[in-house]
Amino acid sequence: MSQRPHAILALADGTIFRGVSIGIDGIKAGEVAFNTAITGYQEILTDPSYCQQIITLTYPHIGNTGINPEDFESGNVNKVHAAGLVIRDLPLMASSFRKTHNLSEFLHEQGVVAIAEIDTRKLTRILREKGAQSGCIMTGEIDEEKALQTAREFPGLSGMDLAKVVSCHQSYTWTEGEWSLESGFQTPENFQFHVAAFDFGIKRTILRKLAQRGCKVTVFPAQTSADEILATQPDGVFLSNGPGDPEPCDYAISATQSLLKSNIPIFGICLGHQLLGLASGARTVKMKFGHHGANHPVQDIVSGKVIITSQNHGFSVDADTLPATARITHVSLFDGSLQGFELIDKPAFCFQGHPEASPGPHEADYLFDKFINMMQRHKNNPQ
Numbered sequence: 001m002s003q004r005p006h007a008i009l010a011l012a013d014g015t016i017f018r019g020v021s022i023g024i025d026g027i028k029a030g031e032v033a034f035n036t037a038i039t040g041y042q043e044i045l046t047d048p049s050y051c052q053q054i055i056t057l058t059y060p061h062i063g064n065t066g067i068n069p070e071d072f073e074s075g076n077v078n079k080v081h082a083a084g085l086v087i088r089d090l091p092l093m094a095s096s097f098r099k100t101h102n103l104s105e106f107l108h109e110q111g112v113v114a115i116a117e118i119d120t121r122k123l124t125r126i127l128r129e130k131g132a133q134s135g136c137i138m139t140g141e142i143d144e145e146k147a148l149q150t151a152r153e154f155p156g157l158s159g160m161d162l163a164k165v166v167s168c169h170q171s172y173t174w175t176e177g178e179w180s181l182e183s184g185f186q187t188p189e190n191f192q193f194h195v196a197a198f199d200f201g202i203k204r205t206i207l208r209k210l211a212q213r214g215c216k217v218t219v220f221p222a223q224t225s226a227d228e229i230l231a232t233q234p235d236g237v238f239l240s241n242g243p244g245d246p247e248p249c250d251y252a253i254s255a256t257q258s259l260l261k262s263n264i265p266i267f268g269i270c271l272g273h274q275l276l277g278l279a280s281g282a283r284t285v286k287m288k289f290g291h292h293g294a295n296h297p298v299q300d301i302v303s304g305k306v307i308i309t310s311q312n313h314g315f316s317v318d319a320d321t322l323p324a325t326a327r328i329t330h331v332s333l334f335d336g337s338l339q340g341f342e343l344i345d346k347p348a349f350c351f352q353g354h355p356e357a358s359p360g361p362h363e364a365d366y367l368f369d370k371f372i373n374m375m376q377r378h379k380n381n382p383q
């Protein structure tokens with residue numbers, strides 16, 4: 001490992017970590033976030049919601065199972081969205097019967113800067129204490145002053161509209177269901193629902209979860225108008241996850257407001273949850289270091305049950321600003337922040353965490369069934 005070229009991670013606060021490069025030579029800035037999940041590095045790297053973020057993985061061994069063709073999360077293309085990767089240790093060997101690449105090969109192929117062999121625990125403590133901050137990975141020819149300056153020049157995610165940046169440019173149809181060891185990808189024989197999904201950075205597992213439940217999904221670019229969506233006569237509308245600050249996404253907020261008026265069933269996940277909040281008159285706030293991990297306990301206020309969830313967000317809907325027509329359905333047991341709500345006068349609900357979560361946990365999976373039931377009720381009894 002020590003023959004690998006040098007790399008540094010520079011933080012805007014002046015801290016410099018020195019390690020080795022496991023990706024391409026180059027320089028890249030972003031907002032540095034930490035994710036505590038033990039598994040799922042391929043899904044994390046390819047999740048469009050990580051656009052413009054440098055991800056630190058706190059689990060020390062990353063790369064053990066390589067990269068495979070099934071676990072991409074980047075919509076309908078196979079691509080890394082994260083700005084860079086920070087890890088403690090890259091294993092010498094990657095083993096999995098599904099593996100086609102090792103992690104380092106993949107990072108090179110995708111043109112991603114990445115640093116290993118740094119003290120990720122120390123880095124995480126800095127981010128927890130001071131909050132998420134801008135940073136920069138520099139590999140190859142090292143110039144520490146330039147790296148610090150590049151880190152400081154990165155403006156942070158507040159005010160950044162990235163949903164339209166990562167979105168598809170043309171609509172497409174999705175019908176492939178979930179993967180299982182026994183039968184590979186399954187595709188239902190009959191599709192009972194047509195879902196129109198806004199692509200603000202949609203994750204592939206969301207598309208698979210919907211298709212698995214009999215939904216033919218048409219995925220639309222982020223800036224599609226409500227009228228264009230309604231013209232396709234969907235049974236329900238899905239507001240996807242996505243990167244950046246939800247507040248500047250005025251096109252998505254106004255489309256959601258028009259769709260609410262039409263009374264069509266709406267389900268939002270993560271950025272989609274925040275957009276439904278903004279469209280209903282609530283405000284969103286930037287969190288100190290966000291929620292990024294796979295073991296976050298969330299209470300379902302309706303059933304009283306606690307579910308373990310996957311999370312990836314740096315903004316949240318301020319529960320105190322929700323309108324009187326919103327009923328809180330889920331709350332984080334880590335910090336009491338809002339995790340889900342539904343509107344009492346409209347068939348619309350949303351969740352801040354990730355019920356689709358590949359590789360899991362799957363305890364919030366029932367929210368997809370809630371959407372299906374909502375669409376079925378609406379089909380039986382259109383208002």
Ligand SMILES: NC(=O)CC[C@H](N)C(=O)O
Pocket residue numbers: 049240241242243244245246269270271272312313314315316
């Ligand atoms: N995963 C997501 O959809 C993230 C939503 C938003 N970009 C946030 O960071 O809060």
